[in-house]
Amino acid sequence: EAQVTQNPRYLITVTGKKLTVTCSQNMNHEYMSWYRQDPGLGLRQIYYSMNVEVTDKGDVPEGYKVSRKEKRNFPLILESPSPNQTSLYFCASSLSSTRGRNQPQHFGDGTRLSIL
Amino acid sequence: KQEVTQIPAALSVPEGENLVLNCSFTDSAIYNLQWFRQDPGKGLTSLLLIQSSQREQTSGRLNASLDKSSGRSTLYIAASQPGDSATYLCAVEDSGYALNFGKGTSLLVTP
Numbered sequence: 001e002a003q004v005t006q007n008p009r010y011l012i013t014v015t016g017k018k019l020t021v022t023c024s025q026n027m028n029h030e031y032m033s034w035y036r037q038d039p040g041l042g043l044r045q046i047y048y049s050m051n052v053e054v055t056d057k058g059d060v061p062e063g064y065k066v067s068r069k070e071k072r073n074f075p076l077i078l079e080s081p082s083p084n085q086t087s088l089y090f091c092a093s094s095l096s097s098t099r100g101r102n103q104p105q106h107f108g109d110g111t112r113l114s115i116l
Numbered sequence: 117k118q119e120v121t122q123i124p125a126a127l128s129v130p131e132g133e134n135l136v137l138n139c140s141f142t143d144s145a146i147y148n149l150q151w152f153r154q155d156p157g158k159g160l161t162s163l164l165l166i167q168s169s170q171r172e173q174t175s176g177r178l179n180a181s182l183d184k185s186s187g188r189s190t191l192y193i194a195a196s197q198p199g200d201s202a203t204y205l206c207a208v209e210d211s212g213y214a215l216n217f218g219k220g221t222s223l224l225v226t227p
Contacts, residue, residue, distance in 0.1 A: 004159070033214070043205070045214040058214055090159060092215075102148045102167045105215060107159035 002027045006091050006108035013081060014116050021076045021111050023091030031094045032074040033058070033105070034066065036087040043090070049074055081115045088112050118143045118210050122218035129196055130226055137191040137221045139206030144184050150215065151180050151191050152205040160205065164191070196225045 004025045013019055025032065033048040035058075045058030049068040063085055065077040074093075078085060089111045094103040119142045129135055139149070148167045152160040164173045166182040166189070173180050179192040193200060203222045207215040 035215075040219070042219040043207075043215070043217040048214065092160075102165060104150060104162040104165045105160075106162065107152075109157075109159040 002106070004091055004093055004106050004108040006089075006111050008111060009109065010112045012114040012116065015082055016080050019078050019081060019113075021078075021089060021091075021113070023074045023076065023108060024072050025074075025091075025093040025106070026072065027093065027095070027106065028071065029093035029095050029106070030071070031103075031105075032068065033092045034064070034074070034076050035090045035092065036060065037090060037110075038087050046076070046089075078113075081113075083115050086113060086115045118146075118208055118216040120206060120208055120216050120218040122204075122206055122221050124221060125219070126222040126224075128224040128226065131196060131198060133196050133225075135193050135196055135223075137193070137204050137206075137223070139189040139191070139218055141187045141189075141208045141216070143210060144187055145210060146184065147209045147211075149180075149182055149189050150207045150209065151178075151189075152207060154203045154205055154220070163204075193223075196223075198225050198227050201225050 007022045030051045034046040035043045037043045044060045047066040049055045091108040092105045094105045121140045123138045150165045151163045154160050164180040166173045177194040182189045201224050203220045205220045206218045
């Protein structure tokens with residue numbers, strides 16, 4: 001089954017304790033992206049990746065890191081989490097970033113992070 | 117910066133009604149507009165994608181239109197069912213390689 005898988009689905013942690021949210025897709029997609037969703041603010045892009053070893057900042061990259069060492073994986077790293085990073089996070093992927101922009105994006109089921 | 121607005125924020129209709137959800141955007145230089153559905157505890161499901169050169173797309177009971185020059189899109193749902201209850205999100209893809217989302221319309225279809 002074609003899917004985007006995020007782990008963990010839920011996490012409660014404390015300020016300053018490094019954490020990684022994994023994202024994996026099995027559709028051989030080139031483009032991957034991370035979003036956060038907050039009440040009243042909607043979905044905002046954190047980082048995106050056009051392909052392996054190519055990443056760039058989205059609208060709200062502060063406090064986050066990403067890496068794209070393999071095509072299927074795009075982990076989101078919070079080196080020193082803070083309470084303002086409490087949010088619902090989504091990973092997304094789409095087929096191609098270069099051979100045409102008009103590809104639907106596929107989303108994971110989300111990761112709910114609570115930073116105390 | 118692209119701004120996407122969805123009206124209404126919430127909508128409640130009896131089963132069987134036809135309904136229209138509205139989306140507007142400020143910058144007409146877009147690649148496409150996408151409509152998503154979000155169910156509680158779930159991710160986003162892509163419903164329809166309209167390329168900038170297209171005027172509409174249809175899938176089953178759903179029809180989405182795009183008027184790029186006026187910065188508007190509508191999602192038409194025919195013969196609504198309780199299973200259509202969800203939050204519907206409009207998103208515009210522009211040159212920034214990001215989807216710019218509206219805040220959504222929360223739809224409740226009552227039996």
